Structure formats: C-alpha cells, structure tokens
Amino acid sequence: MAVQQRQWGTTPSISWTLPTEKEIVQDEELTDELKRQGQYEAPGETQKKQQLLIQLQKIAVEFVKHVCRKNNMPESIINSAGGKIFTYGSYRLGAYAPGSDIDTLVVAPRHVTREDFFEHMPSILERMLPPGAIEEMKPVPEAYVPIIKLMISGTDIDLNFTRLAVSSVPWDLDVKDTNLLRGLDDRELRALNGPRVADELLELVPQKKTFRTALRAIKLWAQRRAVYGNIVGFPGGVAWGMLVARVCQLYPQATGSVIVMKFFRIIGRWNWPQPILLKESEDHPIQARVWNPRLYPTDKYHLMPIITPAYPAMCATHNIGSTTKKIIIQELERGGDITDKISFGRLQWKDLFTKHTYFTKDYKYYLSIISGSTTKDAQASWSGFVESKVRLLVQALEGQGTIGVARLFNKGFAREHRCKDEDEIQAVLRGDMQYQATDVKTETTDNINDPRHNAIAEGNIDATSIANGNSEPVQNGHEPHAFYTTTYYVGIELAQDSTKKLDVSTESRDWKEQQCRTANFEEGRNYLNIAATRSYDLPLDVFGPGEERPTRAKKKLPQKKVPAPGQKRNLSASGMEVWKKSLQQSDHEPLDGPQETRWGPRTESHERRQCQSKRSLHAPSQTIEE
Numbered sequence: 001m002a003v004q005q006r007q008w009g010t011t012p013s014i015s016w017t018l019p020t021e022k023e024i025v026q027d028e029e030l031t032d033e034l035k036r037q038g039q040y041e042a043p044g045e046t047q048k049k050q051q052l053l054i055q056l057q058k059i060a061v062e063f064v065k066h067v068c069r070k071n072n073m074p075e076s077i078i079n080s081a082g083g084k085i086f087t088y089g090s091y092r093l094g095a096y097a098p099g100s101d102i103d104t105l106v107v108a109p110r111h112v113t114r115e116d117f118f119e120h121m122p123s124i125l126e127r128m129l130p131p132g133a134i135e136e137m138k139p140v141p142e143a144y145v146p147i148i149k150l151m152i153s154g155t156d157i158d159l160n161f162t163r164l165a166v167s168s169v170p171w172d173l174d175v176k177d178t179n180l181l182r183g184l185d186d187r188e189l190r191a192l193n194g195p196r197v198a199d200e201l202l203e204l205v206p207q208k209k210t211f212r213t214a215l216r217a218i219k220l221w222a223q224r225r226a227v228y229g230n231i232v233g234f235p236g237g238v239a240w241g242m243l244v245a246r247v248c249q250l251y252p253q254a255t256g257s258v259i260v261m262k263f264f265r266i267i268g269r270w271n272w273p274q275p276i277l278l279k280e281s282e283d284h285p286i287q288a289r290v291w292n293p294r295l296y297p298t299d300k301y302h303l304m305p306i307i308t309p310a311y312p313a314m315c316a317t318h319n320i321g322s323t324t325k326k327i328i329i330q331e332l333e334r335g336g337d338i339t340d341k342i343s344f345g346r347l348q349w350k351d352l353f354t355k356h357t358y359f360t361k362d363y364k365y366y367l368s369i370i371s372g373s374t375t376k377d378a379q380a381s382w383s384g385f386v387e388s389k390v391r392l393l394v395q396a397l398e399g400q401g402t403i404g405v406a407r408l409f410n411k412g413f414a415r416e417h418r419c420k421d422e423d424e425i426q427a428v429l430r431g432d433m434q435y436q437a438t439d440v441k442t443e444t445t446d447n448i449n450d451p452r453h454n455a456i457a458e459g460n461i462d463a464t465s466i467a468n469g470n471s472e473p474v475q476n477g478h479e480p481h482a483f484y485t486t487t488y489y490v491g492i493e494l495a496q497d498s499t500k501k502l503d504v505s506t507e508s509r510d511w512k513e514q515q516c517r518t519a520n521f522e523e524g525r526n527y528l529n530i531a532a533t534r535s536y537d538l539p540l541d542v543f544g545p546g547e548e549r550p551t552r553a554k555k556k557l558p559q560k561k562v563p564a565p566g567q568k569r570n571l572s573a574s575g576m577e578v579w580k581k582s583l584q585q586s587d588h589e590p591l592d593g594p595q596e597t598r599w600g601p602r603t604e605s606h607e608r609r610q611c612q613s614k615r616s617l618h619a620p621s622q623t624i625e626e
Contacts, residue, residue: 005252008204008205008206008248008249008250008252009204009246009249009250009277009278009279010277010278010279010280011250013249013250013251013252014250014251015250015251015253015254016252016253017253017254018253019253019254019255019258023254023255023257023258024255026255026257026258026342026343027213027255027256027257027258029257029348029349030213030217030256030257030260030349031213031256033348033349033350033353034213034216034217034220036350037220037350037353038097038098039097039216039220040097040098040216041096041097041098041099042098045098048153048155049091049102049155052152052153052155052157053085053087053102053104055128055129056085056104056157056159057084057085058128059121059124059125059128059129060083060084060085060106060107060108061082061083062124062128063083063106063108063112063117063120063121063124064081064082064083064108064109064112064169065078065079065081065083066120066124067108067111067112067116067120068081068111070116070120071111073111077167077168080167080168081108081109081111081167081168081169082109082168082169082170082171082173083106083107083108083109083112083169084106084107084169084170084171084173085104085105085106085107086104086105086107086175086194086195087102087103087104087105087195087198088103088104088105088194088195088197088198089102089103089194089198089237089238090103090219090237091103092195092198092199092202093198093201093202093212093215093241094208094212095212095215095216095219095241097216097220099156100156101155101156101157101158101449102155102156102157102158103158103160103194104157104158104159104160105160105161105162105191105192105194105195106121106159106160106161106162107162107163107164107169107173107175107192108161108162108163108164108169109163109164109166109167109168109169110163110164110165110166110167110183111167112163113163114141114146114161114163117146117148117161118139118141118146118148121148121159121161122137122139122148125137125150129152130153133152133153134150134151134152135151135152135153135154136149136150136151137149137150137151138150138451138452140451140452140455142455143451143455143460144187144190144455144459144460145160145161145162145187145190145191145460146160146161146162146191147159147160147161147451147455147460149449149451156449158451160191160194161191162184162187162188162191162192163188164180164183164184164188164192165182165183165184166180175192175195175196175199176196176199176200176203176310178282178284178311180192181284181286181288181311182285182286189288189312193308193310193312193314196310196311197238197308197309197310198238199310200278200279200308200309200310201238201241201242201245201278201309204245204249204278204279204309205245205248205249206248206249206252206253207248207252207253209256210248210254210255210256210259211244211245211248211256211259212256213255213256213257213259214244214247214248214256214259214260214263215240215241215244217256217260217349217352218240218243218244218260218263219237219240220353221335221352221353222234222235222240224353224354224355224356225331225335225355225356226356226358226409226410226411227324227327227328227331227410228240228410229410229411229446230316230317230319230458231319231387231388231457231458232319232324232387232390232391232408232409232410232488233319233320233321233323233324233391233394233408234320234324234327234328234410235304235306235316235317235320235328236316238308238316239306239316239317242276242278242306242307242308242309242316243263243267243276243306244259244263245278246266246267246276246277246278247259247262247263247266247267249278250262250266260339260352261339261340261342261343263335264332264333264335264336264339265336267332268329268332268333268335268336272303272304272305272325273302273303273304273305275291275302275305275306275307275315276305276306276307277307277309278307278309279309281307281313282311282313284311284312288311288312289312290311290312290313290314291305291307291313291314291315299315302315302317302318302320303320303321303322303325304317304320304325304328305317305318319391321391321394321395321398322398323394323398323405323406323407324407324408326405327405327407335352338351338352339352355544358407358409358489358491359409359489359535359538359542359543359547359549360543360547360548360549360550361550362407362491362493363407363491363492363493363535364492364534364535365491365492365493365494365502365532365533365534365535366489366490366491366492366532366533366534366535366538367397367489367490367492367504367508367530367531367532367533368431368487368488368489368530368531368532368533369386369390369393369487369488369489369490369528369529369530370428370429370431370485370486370487370527370528370529370530370531371383371386371485371486371487371526371527371528372425372428372429372483372484372485372486372526372527372528372529373483373484373525373526373527374481374482374483374484374524374525375484375525376482376484377452378484378522378525378526379414379484379485379486380450380452380453381452381453381456381520382520382521382526383412383414383445383453383486384450384452384453384454384455384456384457385456385457385515385518385520386486386488386515386528387412387445387453387457387486387488388456388457388458388459389511389514389515390408390488390490391408392511392514393490393507393508393511393530394406394407394408394490396507396510396511397490397492397504397507400502400504400507401495402494402495402501402502403492403493403494403495403502403504404493404494404495404496405491405492405493406490406491406492406493407490407491407493408488408489408490409488409489409490409491411444411445411446412444412445412486412487412488413442413443413444413445413486413487413488413489413539413541413542414442414443414444414445414448414484414485414486415436415437415440415442415484415485415486415487415541416436416437416440416482416483416484416485417435417436417437417482417483417484417485418435418436418437418480418481418482418483419435419480419481419483420479420480420481425483425527428483428485429485429527429528429529429531430529430531431531431533431537431539433539435480435483437482442539442541445486489533489538489542492504504532508530511530512528512529512530515528516528534552535549535550536549536550536551536552538550
C-alpha cells in the first residue's frame with residue numbers, strides 16, 4: 001500500500017521523483033557558480049551578524065525595562081515585560097548576499113510607545129554597544145512604521161518597532177500566532193507583517209536548503225536582468241521568494257538546480273491573472289482587509305497577483321503594469337531557454353547571470369526624469385516622492401498608440417553638481433553633465449539606501465512631514481553651490497505599426513505639473529524636468545565596467561554622379577552647395593522660424609554660426625524621431 005504523501009500548497013505536487021545523479025552534479029555546479037558570483041558570505045561574517053543580533057536582543061529587553069522604570073511600574077512587571085527582536089526579509093529567509101542589510105523588528109508590550117522608541121532607544125544603543133561600534137544612526141520618526149537606520153561595525157541594520165496588545169513579550173513568542181493581531185492598529189499590523197510572512201513562507205516549503213539555493217539564484221538573475229524592485233513595478237525580494245516557494249511545493253524532492261530550471265517555464269507560462277497562492281486564505285475574527293477580487297474591485301486590476309501567506313493576505317505585486325509584465329515574461333522565457341541549454345550541457349550557469357543590456361543595446365531613445373534639490377536632505381525626500389510617482393508617467397506612456405514599450409529602469413542615479421546660478425541649474429535639469437562634481441561618485445538609489453528616500457518611495461511616510469532643509473534657493477554669484485539630482489530612465493521602443501515620430505510632450509507636461517502641484521514640492525528648492533535622450537548621449541556613469549556607450553550611426557551620403565562628357569553640371573557638381581537647415585537633419589537643435597535655404601559654398605563663417613547655435617540650445621523637447 002502506497003504511503004500517502006503530504007500536499008504542499010493549494011494543489012497536489014507535480015512530481016515526487018528523487019534527484020538523479022546528473023541533477024545532483026548540476027546542483028553542485030550551481031552552488032559553485034553562486035559562490036564565484038559572491039552570493040555567499042564568509043563564515044566569520046555570518047557569526048559576526050549572529051553575535052550582533054544577540055546584542056540587539058539584550059538591548060531590546062533593556063529598552064523595555066527602561067521605559068517601565070520611567071513609568072514607575074512595579075518591579076514584577078519590569079522583570080516580566082520582556083521584549084524581542086525578530087528578523088525578516090532576505091536574512092530571515094536565508095538567501096542574503098555579503099553586505100546586505102538585516103531587517104529587524106523590535107516587538108514590545110502595550111505600555112511601550114513609538115515615542116519611547118525614538119526617545120530612548122538611540123541612547124541605549126550607544127550605551128550598550130562597544131565604543132565606536134555605531135558608525136551611523138538615522139532615526140525616521142515620521143515613518144508610518146517607525147524605523148532607525150543603523151550601521152554597526154560595518155553591518156547595515158534596519159531597526160523597526162511595533163508593540164502588541166499584551167502585558168509581556170516572552171523570548172519564545174511565536175509571531176505566527178494570529179491571536180497576537182487582536183487590538184492592533186494598521187501601523188502595528190503592517191510592521192508585524194514582515195516577520196509573519198517570512199516565517200510562514202519557510203513553513204510552507206518542503207526543503208529549506210533547496211529553497212534557499214534556488215532563491216539565491218533567482219534573486220541574482222532578477223537583479224542582473226533589472227527586473228527586481230517593487231517600487232518601480234517589478235517583483236521585490238519577498239515576491240520572488242514566494243514564486244520560488246510555489247515551484248518548490250510542486251517538486252518537493254527536487255534539487256535547487258531543478259527548481260531553477262522548472263521555475264522559468266512554470267512561472268513564465270502561468271495563467272495570469274490567476275494568483276500565486278502558497279496556502280488557502282484564512283478568516284480571522286479581527287476582520288482585516290485581505291486580498292479578494294470578488295469583494296474589492298481594485299484587486300481585479302492586479303496583473304500578476306502574488307499573495308502573501310500570512311493573515312491578512314496581501315498582494316505583493318500590485319505595482320506591476322502592462323509593460324513590466326511583458327518584460328518579466330520575456331525575461332522568464334529567455335531564462336528558460338538558457339536553462340534548457342544548461343541542462344543539455346551547451347551553456348553554463350554563469351550564462352544565466354549575464355547582465356542586462358538596458359543602456360548598451362535595448363533602446364535607441366530614453367526619457368530622463370530628473371528630480372533635483374538644493375540640499376541633500378531635501379533631495380532624499382523629493383527624490384523618494386518622485387520615484388513613487390514615476391510609474392504613473394509610464395502608465396500614461398503605455399496608453400500612447402505609437403509606443404510599443406516604455407520600460408522604467410529599476411534604479412535611480414544620484415549625482416551631485418556645482419552650480420553658480422539658476423541658469424546652470426536649468427542646464428543640469430536638461431541633462432547637461434558639465435557641472436557634475438568630479439570628486440563625488442555617482443551612486444544608484446539601491447546602494448545609497450537612504451531611509452527617508454526609501455520610506456517615502458514605499459509609501460511608509462508622508463513626504464510633507466519631513467523637514468525639507470534650511471538652505472535658501474541658489475543665488476546668482478561666482479561661488480558654486482551643491483545641487484543634488486536623481487535621474488530615472490525610461491527606455492522607449494516605438495510600436496511597429498506606428499509612425500516614425502513620437503511626441504510625448506503632453507504626457508510629460510501633465511505628469512510634471514501634477515507632481516509640482518503637490519505639497520511635497522517647494523518652489524526654489526525642489527526641481528523636476530523630463531528630457532528626451534538618445535542612446536549615444538547617455539551619461540557615461542550609467543555604464544558599468546567593460547560596457548561601452550552606443551555610438552551614433554553615420555549617415556550614408558549619396559554618391560555623386562559624374563556627368564557625361566558635354567553634359568551640364570548641376571550645383572553640387574560645380575562645388576556649390578544648397579545648405580538647407582531643417583529639423584529632420586538635426587538631432588538636437590529645435591527649429592526656430594522658417595527653414596532657411598542658402599546658396600553658395602559653405603564658408604568658415606557658416607560653420608562658426610552653426611557651432612554657436614548648438615552651444616545656445618534650450619531645453620530639449622520630448623519629441624523623438626527615427
């Protein structure tokens with residue numbers, strides 16, 4: 001009699017077949033390649049993080065006791081109040097790379113408030129950690145979910161806070177217990193959701209080691225192919241983790257390499273918008289809002305719904321639009337083709353992790369969305385707000401019949417400039433790089449990882465609640481002032497059946513005006529502009545090592561016909577030239593006034609006037625021509 005096998009997930013598994021010798025070898029090759037790609041940290045670094053978390057647990061307990069003493073509570077309550085640190089995100093899932101941050105949550109009993117967290121936690125951290133261990137501390141009290149950003153002995157820590165409606169938080173508290181959700185407001189529910197989702201996810205996969213190997217590979221692939229990041233319309237780390245977990249449920253005995261190979265075909269050919277579910281949804285007496293397209297009309301518009309397993313169930317991919325869905329499916333199909341060849345020995349695992357060609361090959365035309373501010377703090381807030389709204393511009397562009405693809409790159413590029421006056425600021429906003437500070441390296445927004453920027457971009461904070469800096473607008477003068485920008489790029493591909501001319505000025509103007517009418521915008525301190533850019537005009541700092549900026553294709557000149565003997569020569573053959581200045585012959589220069597036609601040979605004065613005209617260009621338009 002056959003032994004009944006457990007059902008993982010909402011449907012029966014596809015196969016319970018044990019791995020073959022070939023699959024085991026391929027799994028070892030995948031692990032070796034991930035190590036070569038730097039996806040595993042040294043054992044010493046892992047132990048260092050574990051020791052740091054032990055210290056933070058002691059600090060959490062001392063923090064709760066400190067607040068109890070401050071409130072003159074009895075000693076018996078002080079000693080039993082507890083306090084606990086939970087981890088979540090990539091660290092909790094066990095699929096983190098060296099240098100990645102650790103998402104942590106301080107859980108306290110009901111008599112400890114968010115005000116207590118920001119008032120007392122910083123001083124307790126400084127007192128209990130070794131001298132000099134705290135390299136950076138950035139509290140964000142305005143955040144919807146309270147957070148203190150820390151750099152402790154080289155380790156990046158996001159320290160969040162919530163409280164439960166209980167009198168004590170014991171060390172063995174099970175965060176998956178839904179009874180803990182009673183009496184919590186929306187902020188507290190959202191904070192607790194991180195550890196609850198991570199713990200539920202790990203409970204729902206057959207083999208944790210297999211899941212972690214496959215997730216490391218899929219996350220690396222998604223980052224290299226620029227299809228990673230919830231804010232800009234791609235799945236984030238948790239969403240990719242849930243997709244991998246679903247494939248693990250379908251193949252409970254498979255190796256990590258087999259899960260990766262199956263992943264691309266199963267997810268790439270999924271019948272969207274049928275949701276990805278790791279377990280059946282559950283009801284609860286607290287009646288929180290859960291994802292349900294039958295009850296909530298907005299849930300029907302989710303194109304690729306991936307639903308969190310912990311109550312209350314939420315869609316982790318509500319930001320995905322039609323273009324990002326198309327790109328994701330294309331990349332999944334490409335990944336499937338590569339892994340098929342890996343399976344037959346025609347390619348290697350390193351070929352799966354080849355970097356994207358977004359700037360080097362994929363598009364001829366780009367829109368540069370440039371946000372700028374006169375102070376660094378103001379730019380952290382303003383750029384976070386702009387990042388949260390760029391998707392709306394992309395959605396408007398997707399409605400253009402002449403656009404085939406409008407793809408937003410998943411990172412912004414933060415730059416610092418030196419500007420003496422408003423004219424130079426306006427030049428920077430048009431994409432002019434001559435005022436960029438040469439002593440400050442361009443960084444992408446994911447590497448900066450600014451807590452205020454991230455909180456606003458993720459909707460965890462109201463940008464208007466943050467002080468926007470104290471500087472006055474840049475005045476005209478001889479001394480340059482720092483001006484900070486963050487640029488997001490949208491690659492444009494024209495539809496095959498469209499005309500060769502694309503005008504997106506209406507969509508650009510309307511979107512820009514909407515953002516500048518909000519309370520987040522402050523005249524003279526915050527700036528926003530959209531400029532059309534050709535691939536060969538992209539700034540050099542968007543290209544990585546070994547990449548080359550595309551070059552402008554040279555136009556083929558028609559061959560001159562040699563007149564037959566006795567035939568009259570035309571003007572071009574006589575050394576005279578018709579010089580016609582038109583928009584079609586100029587890639588950058590706007591047409592001012594009527595076209596002018598001149599007769600006679602091109603003289604030095606003509607060339608000089610052309611150069612002067614090019615140096616005095618105004619803002620580029622959002623009109624693109626083939």
